[in-house]
Amino acid sequence: DTGVSQDPRHKITKRGQNVTFRCDPISEHNRLYWYRQTLGQGPEFLTYFQNEAQLEKSRLLSDRFSAERPKGSFSTLEIQRTEQGDSAMYLCASIRFQVLGPSYNEQFFGPGTRLTVL
């Protein structure tokens, strides 16, 4: 399977605990995006990387959230001191961005990690 993968698919945790999610993008994709989706809403942008550089963070990403992409391949999203409001589906997407290439925006999404904070 050469698509975007995410691990774990489901995570149940108690309030106050830390959680970490992993995303493996499509191998030749240099841009990686994180989104969050709550019930009845569309995905909301959290942050994105070009290679290992984190280029933008949404104001939705509080200080308790941190994301990394250390070698420009897989990425991790960590939530510290989880709150019940963090319960959501966390989606990862990737795209091959080329400055002088075709301007495509069709991001490829992974299956998501569903987080439940009790």
Added chain:
Amino acid sequence: DQQVKQNSPSLSVQEGRISILNCDYTNSMFDYFLWYKKYPAEGPTFLISISSIKDKNEDGRFTVFLNKSAKHLSLHIVPSQPGDSAVYFCAASARRSGTSYGKLTFGQGTILTVHP
């Protein structure tokens, strides 16, 4: 600040008929629009897109129409099939915004049910 809106939470259509899903946006910087389909327990899957320099794009049973003056786009599915039953998301991107290239702003989604 909901910059992309899908005002119909759900749509029910008979198999073989046309499904029309609507989307409105407010940000004039958006210049590329996409539709994604999502099944339960899966991530969104890209369906079709349109650049702001066009007003129509067609791919098989799927056609997207863009009305820039009204800041409105629609997705037509003809003929509708039971397998099309899913949540459909409209998304927009401002490709001219430099480093924000590719960041998608999504609508709330419309649940499409196609009855046999």
